[in-house]
Amino acid sequence: MKRRDYFKSGAVAAVGIPMLGKASEDQGFQGERAADNWYQVADGECALPIRKKRIQCDVAVLGGGLAGICAAVAAARNGARTVLVQDRPVLGGNSSSEMRVHVNGVNHLRPDNYAERETGIIEELLLHNRFHNKQESWPVWDHLLYDFVISEPNLELLLNTQATKAIMDGSTIQAAKCWQLTTETEIIIEAEQFIDCSGDGLLAATSGALYRTGREGKKEFGEKFAPDEPDGWQMGATLLMHSEDMGKPMPFEAPSWAIPYDVENQNPKRNFNGFHNGLWWMEVGSDADIIGEQEEIRHKLMGYAYGVWDYLKNHSDIPGIENHALTWVQSLPGKRESRRFIGDYILREGDLTGHTHFKDTVGYGGWSLDEHCWAGIENLEDPPSYFHYHFHKVYEIPYRSLYSKNITNLSFAGRNISQTHIALSSTRLMATCSTMGMAVGTAAAMCIHKHCNPRDIAQKHINALQENLLREDSFLPHRPARDEKDLARKAALIAASSTVSGDAALLNDGVARDFEGVEHGWESHGLPAEVIMEWEEPINLSKVEIKCDTNLKRNICMRKDSKVSFNYWNDVPVELLKSLDVEARVNGKWVKVGSNHDNRRRLIKFDFDPVRTSGIRINLKETYGAPNAKLFEVRCYEA
Known part of the structure; x- marks a missing residue:
């Protein structure tokens, strides 16, 4: 097998790479592999697997x-x-x-x-x-x-x-x-x-x-919800399970190391809602060395998890539980x-x-x-x-x-x-x-x-x-952008073809989302639509960066229950802009400098050869389902 390059050219430097040293060549090797007794059948040689590597990076x-x-x-x-x-x-x-x-x-x-x-x-x-x-x-x-x-x-x-x-x-x-x-x-x-x-x-x-x-006491930082006195407790790790309804009775016999669940003494807030997607409260913490105890914690969690499942399957009256079977059990507890x-x-x-x-x-x-x-x-x-x-x-x-x-x-x-x-x-x-x-x-x-x-x-x-x-589209609360290199800040005019809400001028206010009840964007009245930005004097331009809408008031994280509600969505946000292009006015004529008809990001970047222009026009053509397009920011830069 040929030795391969472990790193792409220009990224990091691999100063030392893994090698197979001949025993005769490496008698002075004093590492942990010095006693390795490797006979290579292919060539009849003995070798030492000297696997050491040194990488340099920033x-x-x-x-x-x-x-x-x-x-x-x-x-x-x-x-x-x-x-x-x-x-x-x-x-x-x-x-x-x-x-x-x-x-x-x-x-x-x-x-x-x-x-x-x-x-x-x-x-x-x-x-x-x-x-x-x-x-x-x-x-x-x-x-x-x-x-x-x-x-x-x-x-x-x-x-x-x-x-x-x-x-x-x-x-x-x-x-x-x-x-x-x-x-x-x-x-x-x-x-x-x-x-x-x-x-x-x-x-x-x-x-x-x-x-x-551990936990700080109330006095150290004046924390209302801290314990009265400091102690060693740390929030624990959880082991999750997943089960499915198999359409027929599925018997379960607890393993020997299962820990019986004491349902009679549980707090009422320990409920079994959504049990088939795992119970986050199957958790074990520590008041000492939670890292050193991790394997003991893992073993306990396995016992507790199967004890809970034994209760659900063999002792509870949850409707349909008799048809449920475990299809996945976490082996590596999730730490907090x-x-x-x-x-x-x-x-x-x-x-x-x-x-x-x-x-x-x-x-x-x-x-x-x-x-x-x-x-x-x-x-x-x-x-x-x-x-x-x-x-x-x-x-x-x-x-x-x-x-x-x-x-x-x-x-x-x-x-x-x-x-x-x-x-x-x-x-x-x-x-x-x-x-x-x-x-x-x-x-x-x-x-x-x-x-x-x-x-x-x-x-x-x-x-x-x-x-x-x-x-780069991070959000910093109460810290608006004021990039002096952004030529959009010097525009004399920002206008739009149609408006259902907001104001095109807000695309330059430094806040790239609606926040705390205040509008910071512009929304079109139907599609297609356009936004125009003009300067009193021509500028040199090679970059246009746009932040569009993905409905930040709605979560899009993947969930086990694939939830869809007023604040959860299980697909591409319909508000996301799919198709648009950008034109620059050059010598009095609109010239297309960039287009994207398969956009998949909130931050849309157009890089092009420098042009001398007095204005740009953003043509908004299609979203992933919403009837209107909404923008929150337009930036312009010279290379």
Whole structure:
């Protein structure tokens, strides 16, 4: 078998590659494989499998959940040579086919239960799924994430690989020592910036980054919903199951290790609604070392899960249960909490409930303060979760909570960021974590270009980071875009052919969605329709970027129940613009400079050869079903 190139040209540098050394050539090899007794039948030679590799890149992202994917893609798109390391055979973390958790975020703001859906890279991923996974298959979702990642130039993926140790130079990470299980290869990744999105944060912990576990007491941060005194409890991991009605009686006999379920002593809020799609409260936590206890927790969860199923099948009176059979049981429990690393700012309950506005805001959330029961299923007397607080509007997440306080080139995104236990009860949602991932990935690329570290971005370049995020369709509450390079801001006229709501002038107001009851877009009266933008003096133009409508008040995450309601949709949003083109006025004539008749994104980009123009015309032709087209932003740039 010929040795292959492990990385695409120009992306990352593989300094050392796996090799098969002849025994006679490697007598001095003192590694763990020195005693390997390999006789190669093909050529009659003895060899040592010296499988070591050294990779050089700009940004290393550890953890291939949704936060890690968004971080890696953002870094790569912003020009950083990036490697994404994932310790599982599939991407997606808790959303993968191994765990099948819904990609929730700001799903149900009170009082109307409307969403305020996250945009940017996570929006691209969810739309990608809606176009290519009509059957709503979890394994297909895995492979769509794989497709999304490996299709990104400048980004390389290592699956079945875990970063086990940080190699340090003082307070700076020089490299990550990794182990790839499937190839028995030790991989050293040298990078300028490291982003730990792995949840448990092993690399960050071995770097000496400050972190904490457990619950803060009320006094430390003045948190109303914290316990009176601090303790070690961490929200637990859950094991899900799925069953189907087989149309005939399906007997079930519990395995020997099943733990009988004590239904008589359960809290009334522990109900069995939707049991066939799994019960999220089959959960076990820890008041000590939740990572070290994980295998014990997994074994307990298997016992509890089959004990619950034994109760449902053989002792409950649920209609039709006799015909149900298990078709999938989770083997890798989905985690909620372990290490929380300390940054320059610790996000806390009051920041969320008080809606603190941060000058360095880079993400947002709005899931309820949803603190799961302190012992999970081992504390049946209490409700499975304490829904302490339901949000009426979104809260902000500051950049200072997304990098290490004491390790210079280390950032985080996901459940391991700098926050309290109570804050984590809301921010841990995957779509919320994805906004953090896009932010730190973008910031890491800026660190490479500016030869600085994350704290420098926070102190000197936060405005540039925010403008970059807004341009790429992140949403930053109460932080409108004001990009000085955007030529649309200098337009003398913005007009539209027909209007049913909004005003074409709003396409230039810096807010790319309707927000908190205020309209920030323009909607056509039927199709086709057009929007015209004109300048008093001709400009040089080579880029037009448009943000269209995907109904951000409605969730499009894949659900096990394929729910369709006023705030859930299980297909491509009908509001999404499908067909449009852009014309520029050149020497008094309209010249087409771009067209897209199969658009699949909210952020639509047109790049073309530079033209000298005094105006552009956007021709809107078709949506995916809505009678009108709605736009929220138009930007124009010179190359």
